[in-house]
Amino acid sequence: MTTPLVTILDDEPEIRRILTDALEEAGYRTQSFSRAREFEASLKRVTPDVCLVDLSLPDTDGLALVHRLALEQGAAVIIISGRAQVQDRVTGLELGADDYITKPFDPAEVVARIRARLRGARAPLQSGRTARFNGWTAHFDRYLLEDDDGGETPFSHAEGEVLRLFLENPKRLISRATMQESLGGGAGESFDRAMDVRISRLRTKLREDPKNPRLIKTIYGAGYIFLGDVGWT
Amino acid sequence: MTTPLVTILDDEPEIRRILTDALEEAGYRTQSFSRAREFEASLKRVTPDVCLVDLSLPDTDGLALVHRLALEQGAAVIIISGRAQVQDRVTGLELGADDYITKPFDPAEVVARIRARLRGARAPLQSGRTARFNGWTAHFDRYLLEDDDGGETPFSHAEGEVLRLFLENPKRLISRATMQESLGGGAGESFDRAMDVRISRLRTKLREDPKNPRLIKTIYGAGYIFLGDVGWT
DNA sequence: CCAGCCTTGTTACAATTCGTAAGGATTGGG
C-alpha cells in the first residue's frame, strides 16, 4: 500500500493550512476541501484512508455527511469541531465517526489520533499467500483457486491483482479510481474498461451468477464491494 | 459474537463504580481491577474486547502496560488519565493506545468511544445488516427485498439509500430537505424531483397501493413518514 | 364551492455507467 491519503474538509483556510502542514510533515498525502460538494465529488475519484471533517459547514449538514461517509466509505472518519459539548461528541460518535476532536486542537494530537486509526485499520489486512472465503481458497503463490470439492481453477496475474485487492478490503466500497491506482494502471483514460473485463473474468471463475452476484457486488456510480468472509493464512 | 467484555483498571474505587455502572447500563460485561498485577493475571484467563486503563497506577508504569497490551492483546486500549497535556496524549496514542480520555470524563462519552472502537474500522460497511418490517425483509448487503413468501426483489443503490433512511427513522417525519442532505444531495441540487422518482420506484417495489400507501406516507407540504414496525438484526 | 396555484406521483426519455463478447497486440516458450 502506498502512503495513506488524508482528506480535510473545513471552511477555514487557516485550519486547512495547519492540518495540511502537520500531516505532510508526518508523511501523509493530503487533499483539502472547503465545501462539501467538492469533497463529495472527489470521493468518486479517490478513496481516502482518513477523512477529517468539520461539522460546521456552510453548505451542508456535517452530521449527515459523516453518517453517510461512515456507512459507505471504508475510510476512518474523524470529526474536528468547535462544538465541545458532551452531547455533540456522543452523537457524532454514534453516527459513525471514529474519533472526535474539539477546537482548538494541537496538530500533534491530530496526527497521533490519525496514526491510531490507521494502525487499527491496517492490522487485519495481513496479506499472506492463501485466503479462504465462502467455499473458496485462493492460492496466490500458485495462482489458482480451489473450491471446497478440491476443484482447481487457475487465475492470471491481472485477475489475481483484483482478487487480492478485494480480499484485502472485504466488505468495503472500493471505488473504480482506487482500483486503477492500486493496480498499476495509473495513467490512462480509455483504460477503464479493462477494469470491467478483469472483474468480469474473475466473476466467471468464481462462478458468479451474472444476474445476482453474491461475492462481487457493483455499486452503480460508486465502485465495487466484495462480500464474503475472508481469512488469511 | 457475545456481549463484549470491557475491563477497567483504575485505583480509585469511585471511578471504577461509575464506569462499571455506565457500561453495564449500556449492555457490556465488565471486570474491574485496582492493581496492574491482578489485571495482568486475569488476562491469562480471559481476553477482553476493550481495556480502559488509568495511567497513574501505584504499582506499575501505566504507559509500559499500555504498550504491552496494544502489542500483545487483540483488545482495543483506551487510556483514561488525569494528565491532560497534549504531550501525554500524544505519547499515549503513539505507544499504541486507541483512544485517550482525560479526567474528568462523562460516562456517556466513554461509552460512545468504546462503541466506536468496537464498531471498528474493521468492518466499515455495516455488513449483514437486515431489517424486518411488515412482511418484508430488507437485505442491505445483497441489495434485495424479500417478502414473507420468499419472493425476492432486487433494489438499486439509490433506492437502498432511501429505504435505509426510512428504516432508520421509522414513524418520524422526514422532511424533503433532510432527505436531500442524507442522500447524495450534494451532487445535483438543481432538481429535487429526483427524490420523488426514487420514492415512487421504491413504492412500486414495496407493492404499495398508490391510492392508499400503507408504508410510505406523504405529508403534503412537509415530507414523508415511514410507518411500519422495524426491527434491525 | 370553485378556480387557480402549488405540491406530489408517474411515465417516458436520455445520459451515464457497466457487462461481456470478439478481435488484436504483446509476451514468452519451444
Added chain:
DNA sequence: CCCAATCCTTACGAATTGTAACAAGGCTGG
C-alpha cells in the same frame, strides 16, 4: 517463426439514474 496464453481495446447491449413533461390531487382566497 509459430503457437498459446494473457490482456488491452473496441463495440454493443443492458442497467441505473437523473431530467423533463404531464397528470393528479391538496390547499387557499374569494
